[in-house]
Amino acid sequence: MKLAYWPGCVSRGFTPELHGSMKLVAPKLDLELVELDRANCCGAGVIAEHNQELVDTLNARTFALAQGVEGAAGMMNICSTCQGAQSECQQRLDADGEYRREVNSHLGDEGLAYEKSAEWWNKNFLWLLVEEIGLAKLAEKVVRPLEGLRVAPFYGCYIVRPTERLGFKDHPNRDKYLDILIEILGAQPVDYAGSHKCCGFPLITMNRTTSLRQAGRHLADAIDAGADCLVTPCPLCHLNLDMQQPEAQKFVERDLNVPVLHLPQLVGLALGLEPKELGMDKHVVKTGDVQRKVRELAAA
Amino acid sequence: MAESYTLRLRRYDPESGEPAYWSEYEVEQDPERSVLQGILDARDQEDGSIAIRCSCRAAICGSCGVRINGTSALACNTQLGDAQAKAGVGKPIVVEPMGNMPVLKDLIVDMDAVHWKKIQRVVPWLLPEGDPPEREYIVPAEAMIDVTQSMACIQCGACVSACLALEVDPEFVGPAALAKAYRFVGDPRDGQHEERLRDLAEDPHGIYDCTHCFACIEVCPKDVAPMDQIMRLRRRATADYDIKDKNNGYGHEHAFVNIIERYGTLHEAQLLPRSFGDGSLIRGQTEPAAVKQLVESLPTAARGLASGKVSLRKALLHPKLPDQKSVRKIFKEIESKDERLEINMYIIGENADDEEGAMAEGSQES
Numbered sequence: 081m082k083l084a085y086w087p088g089c090v091s092r093g094f095t096p097e098l099h100g101s102m103k104l105v106a107p108k109l110d111l112e113l114v115e116l117d118r119a120n121c122c123g124a125g126v127i128a129e130h131n132q133e134l135v136d137t138l139n140a141r142t143f144a145l146a147q148g149v150e151g152a153a154g155m156m157n158i159c160s161t162c163q164g165a166q167s168e169c170q171q172r173l174d175a176d177g178e179y180r181r182e183v184n185s186h187l188g189d190e191g192l193a194y195e196k197s198a199e200w201w202n203k204n205f206l207w208l209l210v211e212e213i214g215l216a217k218l219a220e221k222v223v224r225p226l227e228g229l230r231v232a233p234f235y236g237c238y239i240v241r242p243t244e245r246l247g248f249k250d251h252p253n254r255d256k257y258l259d260i261l262i263e264i265l266g267a268q269p270v271d272y273a274g275s276h277k278c279c280g281f282p283l284i285t286m287n288r289t290t291s292l293r294q295a296g297r298h299l300a301d302a303i304d305a306g307a308d309c310l311v312t313p314c315p316l317c318h319l320n321l322d323m324q325q326p327e328a329q330k331f332v333e334r335d336l337n338v339p340v341l342h343l344p345q346l347v348g349l350a351l352g353l354e355p356k357e358l359g360m361d362k363h364v365v366k367t368g369d370v371q372r373k374v375r376e377l378a379a380a
Numbered sequence: 381m382a383e384s385y386t387l388r389l390r391r392y393d394p395e396s397g398e399p400a401y402w403s404e405y406e407v408e409q410d411p412e413r414s415v416l417q418g419i420l421d422a423r424d425q426e427d428g429s430i431a432i433r434c435s436c437r438a439a440i441c442g443s444c445g446v447r448i449n450g451t452s453a454l455a456c457n458t459q460l461g462d463a464q465a466k467a468g469v470g471k472p473i474v475v476e477p478m479g480n481m482p483v484l485k486d487l488i489v490d491m492d493a494v495h496w497k498k499i500q501r502v503v504p505w506l507l508p509e510g511d512p513p514e515r516e517y518i519v520p521a522e523a524m525i526d527v528t529q530s531m532a533c534i535q536c537g538a539c540v541s542a543c544l545a546l547e548v549d550p551e552f553v554g555p556a557a558l559a560k561a562y563r564f565v566g567d568p569r570d571g572q573h574e575e576r577l578r579d580l581a582e583d584p585h586g587i588y589d590c591t592h593c594f595a596c597i598e599v600c601p602k603d604v605a606p607m608d609q610i611m612r613l614r615r616r617a618t619a620d621y622d623i624k625d626k627n628n629g630y631g632h633e634h635a636f637v638n639i640i641e642r643y644g645t646l647h648e649a650q651l652l653p654r655s656f657g658d659g660s661l662i663r664g665q666t667e668p669a670a671v672k673q674l675v676e677s678l679p680t681a682a683r684g685l686a687s688g689k690v691s692l693r694k695a696l697l698h699p700k701l702p703d704q705k706s707v708r709k710i711f712k713e714i715e716s717k718d719e720r721l722e723i724n725m726y727i728i729g730e731n732a733d734d735e736e737g738a739m740a741e742g743s744q745e746s
Contacts, residue, residue, distance in 0.1 A: 089646035094690055120644045120707050125592050126636040129611045130619070133721040134714045138640075141710070164594075172723055179723050186713050190706050237544075241594035278544045278593035285632045285655050286588045288676070293548040294591065323684055362688045 081153050081212065084146035085113035086202075088159040089121050090315040094323070097359025098315050101344040102158050102205065104358065108221065108351045109213055113156070114149045116142065122165040124316070125238075125282060132172070136179075137186045139169035144184075144192035147200060154201040156208050158344065160314030163204040164238025164246070170202065171245050204239055206313040206343060210257045215264050223352040225266025229373055231346065232270040232307035233258035234298065234321065236314030237278050258311065258343075265350035272305035274298025279317040284324070289331065295320045296332030309339040309370050311346045318342060323364045339367040349374055382408045385460050387418050388472035389430065391486050400483070403427070404472055411461025415475065416444050418460050419487070431486035439601055442536030446487050447476040452541040452599040455487075478541035480550070494550075495537045498557040502580070506564060509571025523568045529726040530563040530609050532602045539596035539606050551585040555596035555606030558587060562609040565616055577617040581625035587613045588629035603726055619720070624658055628673075634659030641711045644701030649694070652677055 091099040106113050119142040121127075123135040143166075146155035157163055173180050174196050184193040203211065209218060239246065240255045248254055255276060262269040280294030299321060302310055312318055320328075322340040329336050345358045355374060360367040385407050392400035405422035416434055423430040432455070434444040439457040446455050449466045455475070463473045481489035508517075539555040546552045553561075561580060564570045580586035587610055596606040614633070617623045624630045635654030639647050650661055656670030657663030684690035701707060714721075 090648065093646060093648045093694065094684060096689065118701060118703050120701060121640045121646050123640070124636070124646070126633055127640065129614050130633050130637050131615075131714060131720060132723070133717075134711065137710050137714060138707070141707075171725065175725060176723055176728055179721075182721065186710050189709065190703065237593040237595075241598040243598060277547075278591045278595075280548075280591060282592040283545075283589070285652060286628045287549075287584065290545055290549045290552070290589055290591065294544065297548060323687075323689065324680060326683060327680055364683045364687045364689070 081110060082112040082114065082149070082151045083208075084116055084149040084152045084155040086116050086119055086142060086146065086155060086157045086162060088157060088162045088315065089124075090319065091158055095315040095318055095342065097362045098158060098318070098342040098344065101342060101348050101353075101358040104353055105344045105348045105351060108348075108353070109209075109218070111156075111213075114152060116145050116149075116155075119145050122159075122162045123169075124161050125165055128165065128168065133183065135165070136169045136172055137183045139166050140173055140180075140183050140194035141187055141190070141192060142166070143170065143173075143194045143200075143202065144187060146202070147195060147197075148192070153212065154203060156203055156205060158205045158313070158342075159316070160204060160236030160239035160312075161316050162238075163202070163207075164236075164241075166202055167245055167247075204313055206239065206257050206261070207251070207254065209261060209347070210253075211251060215260065218261075218347075219264050222265060222350045224350055224374070224377055226346070226350050226374070227266050227377060229267040229370065230270050230306050230308045231262045231267045231341075232272055232302035232305065232310045233262060233275050234279070234302075234310045234312040234314075234317055234340070235276050236312060236317045237276075239313060240276050258313070261343075262311065262346070265346060267346075267350075270302060270305045270307040272298075272301045272307070274301045279314075279320040281316045281320040284320060291320065292324060292328040292331040295324055296328035296336065299325060299328065299336045299338055300332050300334060303336065303338050307338060308373065309341050309367070311341045311343055313343040315342065325365050337365060339363060339365045339370055341367070341370070382410055383461075384408055385418055385464060386472040387415075387422055388474045389419070389422070389486065390474075390476040391430070392477075392483050393429075393485060409460055411464070412459055414456045415446075415448055415458045415460055415463050415473065416455035418473075419455060419475065431484075431488050433488050440534065442534035445478050445489075445536040445538050445541060447478060447541065449474050450476075452478055452538040454536055454538065454601050457601050478537055480541055480543060480546045481537065489537070489541075491537055495535070495540050495554075495556060498540070498554045499535070499560055501553055502557045502561040502564075503572075503576070504557075504560050504564070506567065506570050507572040508569050517569045519568055523566070525727055526724075527563050527566040529604055529724065530559045530566070533559055533563075533604045534602055536601065538599045538601060539604075542595040542599045544593045544595050545589055545591040549585060549589060552589045553580065553583065553586050555590075555610070558590070558613060559604050559606040559609040562613050565613060573616070574621050574623075577613065577621055578623050578625075580613060581617045581623045581627070581629060584627055586627075587617065588625065588627040605726065615720075628655050631655035631658045641708060642700070642704075643698050644704045644707045645698075647698035649690070649696070650698070 087099045127135040259269040280291035283291035348358045355371040387405045407418045407421045435441040437456045444455040477483045477487045478489045481494040590610045632655040638659045
């Protein structure tokens with residue numbers, strides 16, 4: 081399947097292991113990724129806060145670039161925040177033709193225009209795995225079932241709310257996909273309070289206490305529920321849950337130390353890729369225990 | 381056709397001295413009837429001591445807010461059949477009191493202690509300037525359309541119950557009260573727009589304590605979208621009144637926007653220092669107030685470098701997009717407009733599409 085691929089900013093910035101692991105996992109799933117290297121930031125909710133027409137135009141530009149990729153089935157992103165921010169813009173662009181024309185008028189110089197189409201889609205890798213690749217096909221490709229690994233899903237707000245905007249009417253189980261995938265990969269999903277809550281990242285520069293209390297609390301809940309690691313389709317969640325974890329400890333007054341994997345890393349492990357090539361050594365919270373478990377699986 | 385439902389209710393009686401407990405009740409009802417009806421059936425037929433607040437039973441009075449299968453909602457506005465589908469086959473429908481507020485008894489929470497106190501916090505009445513007009517105030521229709529959405533609030537508290545920022549910061553002014561604040565900031569008769577915005581921007585638990593989780597938007601039975609109203613408050617505070625708050629809200633927004641205008645994609649290493657300088661990189665590193673916060677973030681930066689996530693090169697250099705000129709031009713064109721162009725889905729609806737004038741109704745003066 082050929083896809084217009086939007087990696088987002090953070091996967092090429094502070095979480096290079098996400099973009100890297102996605103690149104390795106794609107061929108294993110017969111995905112041909114055409115990277116949108118001219119596309120701009122989705123705005124991450126912040127440009128939307130600043131100016132709606134601006135953020136809608138920036139994302140219309142990305143959509144137009146994606147629509148220009150010949151033979152692509154659709155557009156794929158690997159960030160919950162990109163998914164939510166872009167879906168919000170797409171909803172407004174699709175709702176009003178006059179508004180869409182105004183937005184497109186800013187793209188004319190580049191010869192670009194976003195076209196409303198019922199067939200065109202923009203899906204996070206999580207949605208794509210379940211809806212486009214299919215669980216049966218994925219299960220066939222699993223060569224190293226992650227048996228015994230207890231994985232706590234962490235979805236990220238932008239990919240689960242608001243359900244009305246995010247296509248839950250046609251795909252009512254989108255808030256359960258991570259749990260389902262963890263099982264398909266042979267691991268055990270961990271049920272805990274924080275799976276669909278906020279990591280706190282949007283507040284990290286404005287209210288560090290509220291932000292890190294959130295991260296700390298969800299990590300603690302996952303640990304108490306017996307998680308070996310968390311998995312998330314959102315690199316911003318990853319930053320607050322992994323990179324900030326040593327700081328978050330102070331706000332919940334306890335030791336945390338639980339690794340947080342990116343979704344393509346978890347999928348990659350089950351598809352036979354090695355932890356090191358998936359960038360699992362590039363985490364702030366060491367992934368050694370998860371790596372050991374995976375090695376034991378290989379030996380068994 | 382009537383079906384059998386198991387309702388699992390969270391019970392609590394403060395006078396008993398006992399902790400909260402669960403009770404299950406079997407009720408026979410049509411799937412189209414409400415969870416509230418199910419609870420009232422259980423009360424009438426099995427246990428007269430079940431406590432729930434309710435009145436209109438038609439999603440107007442906002443009294444029967446509860447959490448159904450973990451989601452905040454009006455009990456009268458949730459059908460038994462849907463609640464069962466959400467709970468799963470063979471599983472009970474779980475009903476609990478709302479979150480983020482103390483429980484008085486069973487499904488009744490203390491709205492006064494939290495919700496109404498926060499509503500009062502935002503001065504929920506008009507503060508007009510000057511003498512009142514001889515007759516009524518004349519208000520342009522567009523201006524009232526702009527605040528219609530926040531006026532639709534029925535004060536049920538579902539958003540307060542679901543708020544993920546309140547969960548960790550009980551002092552957060554919260555979604556319902558901030559939506560109410562926008563109702564007055566967007567009202568041309570009010571004379572205290574700037575004062576209201578400054579107050580809520582400077583409060584560490586005000587508009588910059590919203591964690592942007594969409595929980596309030598998801599649960600609101602009246603589509604008030606409180607988080608959207610909070611974002612409009614932020615937009616007014618920064619763009620219309622240039623309020624440089626001490627919570628870094630203005631700085632964060634401007635830092636982010638400036639970086640994307642300059643590079644096209646996010647240069648993360650510049651976000652923090654720029655936010656302390658109201659968007660400027662140089663000012664951000666020399667502001668005395670910024671130093672403390674920058675120092676606080678040093679251990680995280682050091683860990684990022686140590687883990688190999690972040691290289692020194694990446695921290696210092698960030699490539700511009702190949703067509704960054706075009707992206708910049710978009711910023712220039714749109715930011716130089718006299719009026720911000722905004723459309724509100726609540727007003728235009730999903731299918732406005734090519735209808736004439738749908739866009740104009742949502743536009744707003746800047």
